[in-house]
Amino acid sequence: MALTALTALVLAGCGAGGDGSGGGGSAGATGTDAPIPAVAEDDRLAALVPDEVKRDGTWVVGTDPTYPPNEFTAPDGTTIIGMDVDLGTAVAQKLGLTARFEQSQFSGIIPGITGGRYEAGISSFTVNPERTQVLDMVSYFSAGTSLATRKGNPDGIDPNDLCGKAIGVQQGTVQVEDVQARNKKCTDEGKPAIQVTELQAQTDVTLALNSNRIVAMLADSPVAAYAQTTTNGAVEVVGQPYDTAPYGIALKKNDGQYAQAVQGAVQSLIDDGTYKRILDKWNVGNGAIPTSSVNGG
Known part of the structure; x- marks a missing residue:
């Protein structure tokens, strides 16, 4: 709706x-x-x-x-x-x-x-x-907000450049607004669009990352860090949190x-x-x- x-x-x-x-x-x-x-x-x-x-x-x-x-x-x-x-x-x-x-x-x-x-x-x-x-x-x-990838960041994701990458976010969060703004910047500069996957639950986003359906996710900093711990390092936080509130x-x-x-x-x-x-x-x-x-x- x-x-x-x-x-x-x-x-x-x-x-x-x-x-x-x-x-x-x-x-x-x-x-x-x-x-x-x-x-x-x-x-x-x-x-x-x-x-x-x-x-x-x-x-x-x-x-x-x-x-x-x-x-x-x-x-x-x-x-x-x-x-x-x-x-x-x-x-x-x-x-x-x-x-x-x-x-x-x-x-x-x-x-x-x-x-x-x-x-x-x-x-x-x-x-x-x-x-x-x-x-x-x-x-x-x-x-x-934190960016997280699979262990070792095998796709070499740069937190400052997500153009052309498959990124997951939870529906209804400010991470959606964040990735949309990033995507507009990519396309305005003639770069490939971000492939955004929005899922209803954050647990679904983390699962999508672990199952290689996306290459990175954006989530609240405590949530991303928790995912890193509870997956025994299969998920890895890359870079520092930003936009604190x-x-x-x-x-x-x-x-x-x-x-x-x-x-x-x-x-x-x-x-x-x-x-x-x-x-x-x-x-x-x-x-x-x-x-x-x-x-x-």
Whole structure:
């Protein structure tokens, strides 16, 4: 289904689109099963949560669990785990709620928030101006885009020149916008077009790389690094991350002091060390931020 320009920009998520400073969110391990200790409720912050959110005591969160290590399914095929899940669980506890993560296609999360199905979206959403026009977003992490190839980069892929190459990206991410912009530059300069493969899930993109259907993929830096580790090096990150930007918890726009409650919860977790324990658990500590904000403020 075709998307309007604004909707397409809003849905472009799982990815960075920021300041070009590089770095951010390198991951290097599969994570552990170790639970994060429960955190105590903050009565002051809990009082800021809208009545319709806290009435049943459950925080309903939409997520697309195909983006390890941030959100993905456990070996049982049902349980949703990951860095975002642990953080969302702790935020809910800080607000006196119990988080319930519901699986969704990535493109369905934002409409689910605006339509009232979800009370939040936590799924590696990049904070950008287009998205904050229709949502409130609470920052909690910093990630960039990375290029990954098969082990040893056998096709000699230059991260700065993808013209004529078969490149994979996940649908709806800012990596799609990135590769489209790169492709236009290629064709404008009379070079071969990039052969872009867009797949619904990041796990499908990684599989396409491993099965030689593409020669490289673009993905968020922690996701690319995680793929390198979990494939025992069959996937290799080439070059440095670029276009770093914050991830944000997506919330209904202008819903009382809801965004301030969630921002306060994230900041409290940063201050008390819970945040660091969660990031360290998933080996994504390089993406830590010192201060959480609402809508990039």
